[in-house]
Amino acid sequence: xxxxxxxxxxxxxxxxxxxxxxxxxxxxxxxxxxxxxxxxxxxxxxxxxxxxxxxxxxxxxxxxxxxxxxxxxxxxxxxxxxxxxxxxxxxxxxxxxxxxxxxxxxxxxxxxxxxxxxxxxxxxxxxxxxxxxxxxxxxxxxxxxxxxxxxxxxxxxxxxxxxxxxxxxxxxxxxxxxxxxxxxxxxxxxxxxxxxxxxxxxxxxxxxxxxxxxxxxxxxxxxxxxxxxxxxxxxxxxxxxxxxxxxxxxxxxxxxxxxxxxxxxxxxxxxxxxxxxxxxxxxxxxxxxxxxxxxxxxxxxxxxxxxxxxxxxxxxxxxxxxxxxxxxxxxxxxxxxxxxxxxxxxxxxxxxxxxxxxxxxxxxxxxxxxxxxxxxxxxxxxxxxxxxxxxxxxxxxxxxxxxxxxxxxxxxxxxxxxxxxxxxxxxxxxxxxxxxxxxxxxxxxxxxxxxxxxxxxxxxxxxxxxxxxxxxxxxxxxxxxxxxxxxxxxxxxxxxxx
Amino acid sequence: xxxxxxxxxxxxxxxxxxxxxxxxxxxxxxxxxxxxxxxxxxxxxxxxxxxxxxxxxxxxxxxxxxxxxxxxxxxxxxxxxxxxxxxxxxxxxxxxxxxxxxxxxxxxxxxxxxxxxxxxxxxxxxxxxxxxxxxxxxxxxxxxxxxxxxxxxxxxxxxxxxxxxxxxxxxxxxxxxxxxxxxxxxxxxxxxxxxxxxxxxxxxxxxxxxxxxxxxxxxxxxxxxxxxxxxxxxxxxxxxxxxxxxxxxxxxxxxxxxxxxxxxxxxxxxxxxxxxxxxxxxxxxxxxxxxxxxxxxxxxxxxxxxxxxxxxxxxxxxxxxxxxxxxxxxxxxxxxxxxxxxxxxxxxxxxxxxxxxxxxxxxxxxxxxxxxxxxxxxxxxxxx
Numbered sequence: 001x002x003x004x005x006x007x008x009x010x011x012x013x014x015x016x017x018x019x020x021x022x023x024x025x026x027x028x029x030x031x032x033x034x035x036x037x038x039x040x041x042x043x044x045x046x047x048x049x050x051x052x053x054x055x056x057x058x059x060x061x062x063x064x065x066x067x068x069x070x071x072x073x074x075x076x077x078x079x080x081x082x083x084x085x086x087x088x089x090x091x092x093x094x095x096x097x098x099x100x101x102x103x104x105x106x107x108x109x110x111x112x113x114x115x116x117x118x119x120x121x122x123x124x125x126x127x128x129x130x131x132x133x134x135x136x137x138x139x140x141x142x143x144x145x146x147x148x149x150x151x152x153x154x155x156x157x158x159x160x161x162x163x164x165x166x167x168x169x170x171x172x173x174x175x176x177x178x179x180x181x182x183x184x185x186x187x188x189x190x191x192x193x194x195x196x197x198x199x200x201x202x203x204x205x206x207x208x209x210x211x212x213x214x215x216x217x218x219x220x221x222x223x224x225x226x227x228x229x230x231x232x233x234x235x236x237x238x239x240x241x242x243x244x245x246x247x248x249x250x251x252x253x254x255x256x257x258x259x260x261x262x263x264x265x266x267x268x269x270x271x272x273x274x275x276x277x278x279x280x281x282x283x284x285x286x287x288x289x290x291x292x293x294x295x296x297x298x299x300x301x302x303x304x305x306x307x308x309x310x311x312x313x314x315x316x317x318x319x320x321x322x323x324x325x326x327x328x329x330x331x332x333x334x335x336x337x338x339x340x341x342x343x344x345x346x347x348x349x350x351x352x353x354x355x356x357x358x359x360x361x362x363x364x365x366x367x368x369x370x371x372x373x374x375x376x377x378x379x380x381x382x383x384x385x386x387x388x389x390x391x392x393x394x395x396x397x398x399x400x401x402x403x404x405x406x407x408x409x410x411x412x413x414x415x416x417x418x419x420x421x422x423x424x425x426x427x428x429x430x431x432x433x434x435x436x437x438x439x440x441x442x443x444x445x446x447x448x449x450x451x452x453x454x455x456x457x458x459x460x461x462x463x464x465x466x467x468x469x470x471x472x473x474x475x476x477x478x479x480x481x482x483x484x485x486x487x488x489x490x491x492x493x494x495x496x497x498x
Numbered sequence: 499x500x501x502x503x504x505x506x507x508x509x510x511x512x513x514x515x516x517x518x519x520x521x522x523x524x525x526x527x528x529x530x531x532x533x534x535x536x537x538x539x540x541x542x543x544x545x546x547x548x549x550x551x552x553x554x555x556x557x558x559x560x561x562x563x564x565x566x567x568x569x570x571x572x573x574x575x576x577x578x579x580x581x582x583x584x585x586x587x588x589x590x591x592x593x594x595x596x597x598x599x600x601x602x603x604x605x606x607x608x609x610x611x612x613x614x615x616x617x618x619x620x621x622x623x624x625x626x627x628x629x630x631x632x633x634x635x636x637x638x639x640x641x642x643x644x645x646x647x648x649x650x651x652x653x654x655x656x657x658x659x660x661x662x663x664x665x666x667x668x669x670x671x672x673x674x675x676x677x678x679x680x681x682x683x684x685x686x687x688x689x690x691x692x693x694x695x696x697x698x699x700x701x702x703x704x705x706x707x708x709x710x711x712x713x714x715x716x717x718x719x720x721x722x723x724x725x726x727x728x729x730x731x732x733x734x735x736x737x738x739x740x741x742x743x744x745x746x747x748x749x750x751x752x753x754x755x756x757x758x759x760x761x762x763x764x765x766x767x768x769x770x771x772x773x774x775x776x777x778x779x780x781x782x783x784x785x786x787x788x789x790x791x792x793x794x795x796x797x798x799x800x801x802x803x804x805x806x807x808x809x810x811x812x813x814x815x816x817x818x819x820x821x822x823x824x825x826x827x828x829x830x831x832x833x834x835x836x837x838x839x840x841x842x843x844x845x846x847x848x849x850x851x852x853x854x855x856x857x858x859x860x861x862x863x864x865x866x867x868x869x870x871x872x873x874x875x876x877x878x879x880x881x882x
Contacts, residue, residue, distance in 0.1 A: 055668055330670040366673070379510070379522075379670040383729065387743050406670065408511035408749055410728030415746065418736050 031479045038079050038482060041072045043445045043456035045088035045096075048438035051337035055404070056440040058337065064440035065092075073099050078111060082486040084118045085493035087462045093122050094134045101151070102143045116147055118490065121497040123155050128165065131155060132172035139179040152180040163203045166191055168223045220244045224253050242266035251275065255284055273303035279459045281307050282348040286340045286374065293372050301372060308351035311461050315356060322357035323394035325385045326350055326371075327401035328364050333376035343376050345436040346400045348460030353398060356464070363389050365401075380404055382448070383411025390419060396430045398467065402437040403446030403454070416449040432470045434463065502766055502786070502801075506808045507691065509754040510672050512681075516661035517721030519684060520669050521757060523677035529693035529810050532781055532802070536704055537561045537611065539596050546598040546613065546620070552627070552647070554620050557655060558598070559707040564610045564778060564802070564811070602776045602783060610778055614813050615709055618800045621773060621785045622817070623649045626828045629864065630836035636853075637836070641864040646828075651821060653709035659687075660718045663706050671699060677812070679762060680705065683721035686765055686795060687714040691812035693802075711818040727753060764795025765814065780805040788817070790825035824859045850876040 050062035069092075072080045084096055097119045100107075107115060123131050138148055156176060159165050166173045166188050174192045177184055184191075190198050191206050201207040211218035212230045219230040224245055231241040242261045246268035249257065254271040261269035273281060285293065285300050293300060309316060332343040350371050354360045362371060363385045366378050382405040389397050405412040416431060434457040435445035447454040453470035457463065507523040514520075537560060544558035601620055602612035629645030630637045656662050659682065669678075676698050677691035687710055692698050729749045736742050758766065770786040777783075781802050788796040799814030817825065834840040842852040853865060853873035862870060 331668070377671075377673075379513075379672045383746055387739065387746060391739055406511060406513050406726075407672070408729045408753055409513075409726035410730075411746055411749060414729050414731045415742060418731060418733060418742060422733055422736055423739065423742070 034076065034479045035482045037072065038076065038083075038479075038486075040444050041068050041080075042083055042086055042088070043435075043454075044068050044438050044443065045083060045092035046086075046458050046462075047089075047436060047445055047456035048440075049089060049091040049338070052335040053338065053437055053440075054331045054333065054335055054342075054402070055437075060440040061438065064443055065095075065438070068443055069095055069099055073103070077107065078114070079483070079486060081111070081115045081118050082490050084122045085486070085490040087458075087465065089458050090126055090130050093126060094130055097122065098134055098137060098143075101138060101145070101148045102141060104145045104147050112147060116151065117494055120151055120154060121494055123151065124158065124497065128159075128169065129172075132169050132176065135176040135179065136172060139175050144179060149180045152176055153182060156180070156182065161205075162188060163191075163205050164223070167205055167209050167226055220248065222248070224249050239264040239266045243268045246270075252280070255280065259287070273299065274306045276303065276307060277459070278304070278307040278311050278352060278461055279344055279348045282351075282460070283340065283344040285372065286344050286347065290373055290375070297372060304348075304351045305355070308348075308355040311352055312355040312464075315464060317356070317358050319353075319356040319358065320395040321359040321361075321393070322353050322396045322398065323361040323363060323389040323392050324350060324353050325363045325382065325389050325397070325399045325401065326365070327380065327382075328366050328368065328374050328376055329378055329380040329404075330376050331380065331402055331404055340376060342402050342436045343374060345434075345457060345460055347371060347374055349398070349400045349434065349457075349463055352460050352463055357396075359394075361389070361392050361394065379407040381407040381411075383408070383415045386412055386415050390415075390423075390429065394429060396432070396467075398463075399431070399433040399448070399452075400457070401433070401435065401448075403433070403435050403439075403448055405448065413449040416452045420449075420451040432467050434466060501768070502770060502812075503807075504677075504691070504758070504766065504809060504812075507677055509757045510675070511750070511753055512727065512757070513665075513669055514724050514726055515665035515668055516723050517683050517718050518659075518661045518665035519681040519724050520665055521679040521681070521761075522672045522675045523679065523691060524672055524674045525676040525695070526674070528674070528676065528695055529804070529808070532693045532778075532804075532810050533565050534562050534692050534694075534697045534701065534811065535565075536701055537563050544596045544598055544613075546601060546616065548601065548620060548624070552624070554601075554616065554623070556616055556619070557709070558596070558613055558616055560614075560704060561598075561611050562614045562701075563605060564612070564781075564783075565608060608778070610776060610783070612776075612783065612800075614704075614800070615815055617775065617783075618785045618798045618813065618815055619651070619653075619709070621787060621800075622798045622821075622825065623651060625787065625825060626832045631832075632835055632837070634837055636838050636865055636869045638864060638866045646861070646864070653711055653815075654715040656706040656708045656710055659710050659715055662710075662718065666703060666706055669702070671702060678702075678705070679765075681724075681761070682710075682714045683717040684724055684761070685714065685717050685816070686762060686797075687711075687717075687816055689762075689765060689797070689799070689812055689814045691801075691809055693810045708813075709815060711816050711821065713818040714816060727756075765797050768795070768797070775800070778802075781810060783811075787825075788822075790822055790829050792819075792822055792826055796822045796825070820859075824861075827856065827859050827861070848880075849873070850880070 044065060048061055048065045050058065050065055052058040053061060080096065081100055084093060088096070100115050100119060104112065135152060138144070156162070162185070170192070177192060183189070187198070187201050187203050187206055191201065201210055208218050208221045209226070212222055212227070216234050216236065219227045219234070222230065227245055227248070242257065242264065243266040246266070249269065251271070254269060255276060257269050258271045276284070281304055285304065326346040326349065328343055328346065332340070332346065334341040334343070350362050364371070364374065365380060365382065365385055368374065380401070382399070382401060386397070386399065431452050433448050433452050433454040435454055436457050437445065438456065439446045445454055445456045455466045455470050457466055504523060506527070507525055510522040510524050512519050512521045539558060539560060544556060546554040548554050598613065601617045602610060605611040627646050627649060629641045633642050662680070662682070674695050676693065676695055677689070679686060680688045680690070688705070688708065690705060692701055729746070731742070731745045731749065736745060769789050772784045772786045775783045775785055781804050783800065783802050785798070785800040787798055790796060796817045797814040798817060799812060801809060802811035804810055830844060831841050834844055838849055838852055842849045845852060847855070850873040853870060854877055856862065856865060857870060
């Protein structure tokens, strides 16, 4: 455990004008550092997934992220737990839960109760494979305190269909049951621990699983991931398998398999694009070759617009004149782990802002006007495009970029600084920078200028909340305000669950 | 002796990564009727038959093929040609070799195959390769008979230069980019220019297979990350968005001027001796040697220019200090007819000092053994 004093904050030394700070909020430099640390962590926890990015490798990313987790937990344990209530990504939510459970001994009784409720609530929202992954990790690290067992027990008890879980996540369920000292009810016990002993199961899905070992037709009633293994065992051709398993596919499996299935001639695998989440849909569109995008332009655009409208909800058309600077430079191609993720976020933001604004101007860095054909290519002349955006006099300017401004470097920062200090001191135009990439070396998302708030973004769906919260990222907010905000969010988060 | 100019190319803002800085060069109008593509060789170690009596051995991972048209209509790149190792059965314990005939060789009508960089390096190695033209008594038998052979120089492959591979990977190619200048710790390491942006995209990664001198290798190894040249705009001059835009433009021009006049001055401001290699339609392939002036940058290279003097292709190699010294010594000796006494006077040193300098440069075998011993003894005596 790294315990660091506030002076060695990864945010670096914060330059505080003592008088100005005291005038605004009666607080010390340490308070500002604490607030900065928390915001830094939140940005990291929203964007980073410990995977390779365009500029840094997976090792650097996870090392840097791991340090932040330990730093925050060591210094502000209650705030660390409270971040579970924010829109941190699943990877980080699991990491937070793991860190808290593994260091239960360091928390007092009140903290434990608060943490336990937050963890339980968050686990209920996570996709089951993530949670089973967490249980497996806890087991491997031999974390088996009473709180951990209780959380595992409650989570497993709340699963809608234990038999289905036992089939789909057999190994994980078995491990969890063992680790939490649980007694599986009914046929689950024999199924998990001596699966081939019973001659037949009364539970339909378990019986299907037993039959699938011998009978090809039975495997099409199993979940796709399980059926895939049986299909290989029975040597069923991939195309025929996909054709018949199509009704059992989940929504995202369908989206993922659609293109490869079409290549094999299995046309039954059809995803209903209008129901897909916005950012996933943008990723899907960007993975299609340009010819396909042109051919299916109407369908894809309609699906993206529908997803954007759904996300915008009742705020649609309420944002006034909005200009967006969207990054489609080469660095938005992401990495082998996160293919075109930054570009997908930019494309999703484009459609969402279109839905939110009454008057909308998109400005792609490459100068492209057709968003559907977006392609990561070229340098990052952010400064010039921001100028183009400001010239149109919008009420809001949203910048979606990884912040590697290189043509020329630092021009965007200069333009924004002078805009704020000399041309628009009254803040008639709100400028927000959203950054989809965590910069491992700086322990934060890259910022453009100190006068412009920068927030990390993972899914475009969170854009509205992030833009409205961006005021905290200006570095002038004290810890008390932030604590109050977090407390409010925690309360809402827990209330939604009960 | 003429200067080198990046005609038809303009400088764009640099991108730095670690100790390596890459400066893109953009062509407003691409050259359509001359195209380059890479030809990968299955054996990386090559032997080039330069002429009937000399051969050049080196690490040659690829060659370039230039295709051109006579009537100025656009030419398409022929495509990269790969030959898998499976196609040829070779014993695994041996180093595969490939024999090339000539540095630049016609590969069909309107196509020329040449070995990039090696064309220039061979020019440097062949500098006064024949040895003493007048058989002064100080020169050894071997020097008179066989000249400087075997003449050897060492360089590092780009993959060994720290940070270069990463810098090339994360570099964002500008639209219309036709060239790049590579700096290691802000020392100009290489210049690379091609005729067409598509060629550049295809050949960008070949920079990591190129050769870099010992100086660049060490600079890259020891360098701290180089800082960006960040844009700075003075507040007081800005009253409107138009002012701000003008200032931003000014930043761009300022950088281009600063780069061309200061950072690239060692390459662009020097005098070169050109040697014509091949004429393809209106394009001329030539290689050049620097003046071998010591204590400053010396680049060797090859280039293709069109009839109007526009630069279509350029590839340079920066000589290390020792290589410059050797070149300098050889040119001085040749200029004074290989007479040691005269050369010593021109260089402002005594004859024994010159003899030791020749030895230190790695050319000791050119001097007669007894002459060299005498020089050593004299030097020892004068030191005392």
